[in-house]
Amino acid sequence: MKKSLIVHILVIVIAAAAGSMIASTLATSQGKARTSSKAMCGFNKFIADVQWMLFINYCGSIDSIKDQNVDEVYNRLSEILRNDPDFQKAYEIGALMISIKASDKAVELLKQGTDNPRLSSNWKIPFLAGFVMNHNVPKDKLPALISKIKADSQWFFETAARRSSPPEPHVISSLMRAKAEKLVNKKWKENITIVNEKHALICAWIDEALSSSKMRMGNGVEDSGFSIVINSVKDLNQKILQQAASLKKNYPDNQNILNTIAYVKTNYLKGQNYCDACLSIYAPGDKFCSVCGEKVVVYGTCPQCGVVMKGSHCSACGAAKEVPVPAPALEKK
Ligand SMILES: [Zn+2]
Ligand SMILES: [Zn+2]
Known part of the structure; x- marks a missing residue:
């Protein structure tokens, strides 16, 4: 069942590829190279979609991402993204799939997505890059290298924070944790x-x-x-x-x-x-802290009657707001 589906898809892909090649040869011979490149672009997106379907199918056939198959998964992903660099789902899902076995490659793909100007409003891609980096800091590396990795992951979090609006709380908290980590000790x-x-x-x-x-x-x-x-x-x-x-x-x-x-x-x-x-x-007129119950110094009340002042004069007795007493003048006898 599954195999026949793949064969069908392959036939479609090959037919479409052949069709496009013929079309592009014809177009070039007619001096219409520009239209053909546009057509190729749309065609590449189509190829990427088909490759994505095959990729999902392939991932279903392996039980987990292991050392033996991580390269294959990565190669398929980068092929998909070469054909369609705007394929957001491929960055987001794909990079997470290989993030444990090949975190460097996952970050590399996510960096491509982050740098793509057409995806400049996507905050998830830089956030995932920062996240994957931060969770895979090699412990055996030199301190200078580790701090470089930390700085890079902070850059990704900052990019994500700038792009997400309204800001996602977990983006902000990841960014702040990254900043805080650098301060410890x-x-x-x-x-x-x-x-x-x-x-x-x-x-x-x-x-x-x-x-x-x-x-x-x-x-x-x-x-x-x-x-x-x-x-x-x-x-x-x-x-x-x-x-x-x-x-x-x-x-x-x-x-x-x-x-x-x-x-x-x-x-x-x-x-x-x-x-x-x-x-x-605490608020004007408060005698005790409403959070912890501690006694606090009262402020903002009428000097005559003790009611909370709302303006320059007391609304209960008309007394003017207390002006701070100036320091005693020198000429005072
Ligand atoms: Zn208190
Ligand atoms: Zn008063």
Whole structure:
């Protein structure tokens, strides 16, 4: 049954190939080479479709991708993609199939797809490339080579993040993990060395958030294209603060963590009213933190009656907003 189907398909392919060859010979002899190349292009797509069907059939005949057949699978895939470089499914499915036995070749195919300008809106192809790279880092390689692989996979994740809109959460989290990995055991700030992956992740998020807010203020920071993405990450603020709070809870004696918390307070929470215990931002008039129940310093209330101020005057008693008392003047007697 299956064999007769393959024979049928082969007959169609050969007939079509012969037809196209005759057509192209005729067209060339009539001086219409341009039309013929267009026809060839459409024909190549057709060939790729047929090859894809045969490929699926072939994959059904082998129980798994092994060392013995991975080259055959790769050759078939690259042949399909040579005939139709825009065949997105062939990149996505095919590369994943060979990603375990031949990750280099899988990445090579996915890189081709990433570089294809006609597929420039496809984020899955670069994401898969980054994913396959990141999961197949050879452990026996030199540190310089490993960091090159990490940098490449980060580039793929960044490309995927720029292309996916709205950003896919797993693209963003893969990218941030890739960025964080590079920070572990390194010096992040003068008095902060990153102690573990969790610590690295929050520092990577803080870097990203601070650079994107600088960019919003037009400080001339180079746009990685990622800040546009990060602005749409929901509850980023809360995410960073929750992570910081949980680190503080888990490592109450670690000086690097404590310095990081201090860094968050001075740089990230500057000018905001936050609970000292859990770093949550609280609202005007709050007496206790609504997240952890800790007592907080009340702000934003009327100096006369204590009602929360909505504007420059109190809506309950009409008192004006309290102006900060200036430092005592020198001439004061
Ligand atoms: Zn709190
Ligand atoms: Zn009042």
